[in-house]
Amino acid sequence: MxxxxxxxxxxxxxxxxxxxxxxxxxxxxxxxxxxxxxxxxxxxxxxxxxxxxxxxxxxxxxxxxxxxxxxxxxxxxxxxxxxxxxxxxxxxxxxxxxxxxxxxxxxxxxxxxxxxxxxxxxxxxxxxxxxxRMIKSPYELGCIREAARLIDEALEDALGRLQAGMTEVEVMSGVEHFIRRRGHLGLMRVRGYNQEIITGMLGAGEAAAEPTYFDGPAGGRGLSPASPQSASRRPIGAGEPILIDIGCCVDGYVIDQTRTAVIGELPEDLERAYAVSEDILRRTEGMLKPGTPCDKLYTQSVQWAKEAGLAEHYMGFGGDQVKFLGHGIGLEIDELPVLARGFKYGLEPGMVIAIEPKFTFPKRGVVGIENSYVITPDGFEKLTISREGLLRL
Amino acid sequence: MxxxxxxxxxxxxxxxxxxxxxxxxxxxxxxxxxxxxxxxxxxxxxxxxxxxxxxxxxxxxxxxxxxxxxxxxxxxxxxxxxxxxxxxxxxxxxxxxxxxxxxxxxxxxxxxxxxxxxxxxxxxxxxxxxxxRMIKSPYELGCIREAARLIDEALEDALGRLQAGMTEVEVMSGVEHFIRRRGHLGLMRVRGYNQEIITGMLGAGEAAAEPTYFDGPAGGRGLSPASPQSASRRPIGAGEPILIDIGCCVDGYVIDQTRTAVIGELPEDLERAYAVSEDILRRTEGMLKPGTPCDKLYTQSVQWAKEAGLAEHYMGFGGDQVKFLGHGIGLEIDELPVLARGFKYGLEPGMVIAIEPKFTFPKRGVVGIENSYVITPDGFEKLTISREGLLRL
CATH class of the missing domain: 3.40.350.10 (Creatinase/prolidase N-terminal domain)
Structure with missing residues (x-):
């Protein structure tokens, strides 16, 4: 009360x-x-x-x-x-x-x-x-942590079952079954007009790299023009990046995280791009403390992507790039603050933000990482608990 | 084109x-x-x-x-x-x-x-x-038939696995897993403000009878106040009505159907109420032809429920009753026409309507049946193909 x-x-x-x-x-x-x-x-x-x-x-x-x-x-x-x-x-x-x-x-x-x-x-x-709603209470943080715990279990379950030849939607439906039985609402609420999310995006290779209407860095082919995003019916192959950008909604609150997996080994340039995404995330973490302007987090990350020679691939490819590095999460997946130009908010304790540096390679796939964080008086605390690094299967 | x-x-x-x-x-x-x-x-x-x-x-x-x-x-x-x-x-x-x-x-x-x-x-x-969008083309009818085929398979699969002690959400997640792997979008699109549907409503006994915000005759307890409708974590017991109101969305088009199942036997008055719902559906089918006013289908059904002594239980209970008998379906689950007062449309060939007479018994459950139909020049064709009658497990 x-x-x-x-x-x-x-x-x-x-x-x-x-x-x-x-x-x-x-x-x-x-x-x-x-x-x-x-x-x-x-x-x-x-x-x-x-x-x-x-x-x-x-x-x-x-x-x-x-x-x-x-x-x-x-x-x-x-x-x-x-x-x-x-x-x-x-x-x-x-x-x-x-x-x-x-x-x-x-x-x-x-x-x-x-x-x-x-x-x-x-x-x-x-x-x-x-x-x-941008500033979360301890109660709300508890709900988000619970969702983070559940999606970590679902990720490990999926990684344990993932094999070459399985379709994206087959793997995604396994994730959904796992979380739904344990209290996932069935979708993640989104505030934006015309936007819809079931459980995020799971895609590999060329299908993952297909751009789409969705306001995120990785679209995905989807099932048909009537659901043109996220998982498709394409079988997942060895040696291609598998983007696992998933979340769940427990007691109203969502979590959002991304990991990149591969069956076997990635081509060298994609493995390097993945390492750059982790590096951008680490360097961004260094700026996560009260007072840092949200737009600066984005513009700084663009600079880092450019220095790594990956500007054209950053957060989508070419004309389909999105212009942000992260977004608030809570009861909805698209909350404030947005880490993008024009968002002048300084970070404040209690803000919860998903940060998702990613690189898109047309016809080849998407690599990247995403964690969700809460800003604390001293800096930040990571809410997502899944293991990091390129996940080799 | x-x-x-x-x-x-x-x-x-x-x-x-x-x-x-x-x-x-x-x-x-x-x-x-x-x-x-x-x-x-x-x-x-x-x-x-x-x-x-x-x-x-x-x-x-x-x-x-x-x-x-x-x-x-x-x-x-x-x-x-x-x-x-x-x-x-x-x-x-x-x-x-x-x-x-x-x-x-x-x-x-x-x-x-x-x-x-x-x-x-x-x-x-x-x-x-x-x-x-109210009048469907042959192409659209084909999509809806495909969804009807899939949800029938999912229903039979669920009935084969349903046992006393399983929770509602456990059974529902099984339905969702079945249809999702085979091309279900993951949710059913709904046009109404604040309305959301994953896969419909699966509930038994007192949990199914709990009223909710959702604009339908059966709400359901849901998982928490943050998702207060449809399946809950309550275990399903023997001798109580299990309402299975499910659909799916394939290539953009939805289907909607309801069946009532029971493990063992239903109390006599609930079994009779189920029979009345089938009877109302059969008598409504007799009016499904071009020219019949949509509102008449509803008001006539209210009369039949009253004659059966079940007026108070019809389409929800007491103050939580909804005032319709059915709704159009297509790309969205809440299309025109609505079978309700104020909807003066005469039936026309190409209209696709889900018709869902149901009876709610507080603390005991919901019984009913729902089929989806297309209006033809001569009358109607049933699009849902699942077997009817009270399904005894």
């Missing part, structure tokens, strides 16, 4: 600072973060005073789960009246300023909210709530 | 009928439906003339996949200029009317589009595109 009270209070401080009267929260993950319940409804958080969760269904279940007082929502039409009754200050004649999650809220639902509360002026609260 | 040309032409007819100048398509599934590619970008479909797909990434992959001409998108900022260059009529001084998918497009991206094309007047095109 104190966990949720703290989150609400921090949100209220931000509302006050922005001159906003209240936040109307609608997205499932944000609702869960602020109430402890993912039931369908509208959470109203006033800048001061007690919030209220207007629930459509299941009211009974929300009452059991929510740390915030629950009120049954008669119908969407009644929401405006219920809000003004519960929060008389918002119902008064004067202009009020409300925030909503513009980054995920569909236009249709936003227009309906505008209709319900015609005297309100609306503002984009996306950044506000994403910045709130 | 002719498949995509036909889809575009039908969309253009609808644009003309609505007095719209063009549709700016942004959602991954709609992009795939209209171009054959799911790469990230903006598809502009003018009311007359050739459409163009402005692609951010991967351009190369979109060029290989898309039936619509592809143009590389320099940056989002350049999109406005690229559109007016490609479609001079839209760039002229007069007012233009554009449609977008208001039901899925986030507010943030919509505001950016409005900024880019300041002289445009925008309209909600959601219904237009969902109505277009």
């Amino acid at each position: 104190s966990e949720y009270r703290m989150r609400i209070e921090r949100l209220q401080q931000k509302l006050l600072a922005e001159g906003l009267d209240a936040f109307v929260v609608t997205q499932n993950v944000d609702l869960y973060y602020l109430t402890g319940s993912m039931q369908t409804g509208y959470l109203l958080v006033p800048a001061a005073g007690e919030p209220r969760f207007f629930v459509r269904r299941s009211v009974h279940r929300a009452q059991e789960e929510s740390a915030v007082p629950v009120e049954a929502l008669g119908s969407f039409r009644s929401l405006g009246q219920q809000i003004t009754e519960a929060f008389p200050a918002l119902g008064s004649a004067g202009k009020i300023r409300l925030a909503a999650e513009y980054d995920v809220l569909p236009v249709q639902q936003f227009l309906r909210l505008q209709d319900l509360l015609p005297h309100a002026e609306w503002a984009d609260g996306s950044l506000l709530i994403r910045e709130l | 002719s498949e995509y040309r036909m889809r575009i032409e039908r969309l253009q007819q609808k644009l003309l009928a609505e007095g719209l100048d063009a549709f700016v398509v942004t959602q991954n599934v709609d992009l795939y439906y209209l171009t054959g590619s799911m790469q990230t970008g903006y598809l502009l479909v003018p009311a007359a003339g050739e459409p163009r797909f402005f692609v951010r990434r991967s351009v190369h992959r979109a060029q290989e996949e898309s039936a619509v001409p592809v143009e590389a998108l320099g940056s989002f900022r350049s999109l406005g200029q690229q559109i007016t260059e490609a479609f001079p009529a839209l760039g002229s001084a007069g007012k233009i009317r554009l449609a977008a998918e208001y039901d899925v497009l986030p507010v943030q991206q919509f505001l950016r589009l409005q900024d880019l094309l300041p002289h445009a007047e925008w309209a909600d095109g959601s219904l237009l595109i969902r109505e277009l």
